Amino acid sequence: MLGTQIATYISDATQVTDLISKMDALDNFFNPQASALSLRNKRMEILGSNIANAGTPNFKARDIDFATEYKTALGNNTVATTQPLHLASLGGASGTGAQSLYRVPVSPSLDGNTVELHVEQLQFAENATHYEASLQFLQERIRGLRSALRGE
Numbered sequence: 001m002l003g004t005q006i007a008t009y010i011s012d013a014t015q016v017t018d019l020i021s022k023m024d025a026l027d028n029f030f031n032p033q034a035s036a037l038s039l040r041n042k043r044m045e046i047l048g049s050n051i052a053n054a055g056t057p058n059f060k061a062r063d064i065d066f067a068t069e070y071k072t073a074l075g076n077n078t079v080a081t082t083q084p085l086h087l088a089s090l091g092g093a094s095g096t097g098a099q100s101l102y103r104v105p106v107s108p109s110l111d112g113n114t115v116e117l118h119v120e121q122l123q124f125a126e127n128a129t130h131y132e133a134s135l136q137f138l139q140e141r142i143r144g145l146r147s148a149l150r151g152e
Helices: 002-051 068-071 115-151
Strands: 062-064 100-102
Touching: 002 062, 002 068, 002 115
Parallel strands: none
Antiparallel strands: 062 100
16 A cells, blocks of 8 residues: 555656646746846837837936847846947946836936936837737747647
8 A cells, every 4th residue: 555655655656747848848938938028118218218208307318229138137147249348338227127227318308317318218119029020929939839739
């Protein structure tokens, strides 16, 4: 009887280990797109805040460096650069998990506000397009996984 209980326990432990392994594989499968969506969403919030505060005196426009944050989210903290100024940090931080940088204005305003509405709107539209592309990539991954499960 004790031998049967031990065998059942070992079998259950093996099944749990197999399930955890499969869950890790799914995490690895979806992580790149999920991380991109999360970062794009955070960037959209920051850019939206910049646009909303375009008339606020002394407001400092912020942004995140998507490429650096994406590499960090995927667990690779080194980013290859071809020029010394690529991905140069402007400083600043937020408690959002993503490094928030302060944007340096091309033409600063007299009231200390660094938001340049045309730049923010362009960045917002570009980020929205990238968000949609990331969402499409994620949908394609899900579609491919469904096809594989169905044996198609």
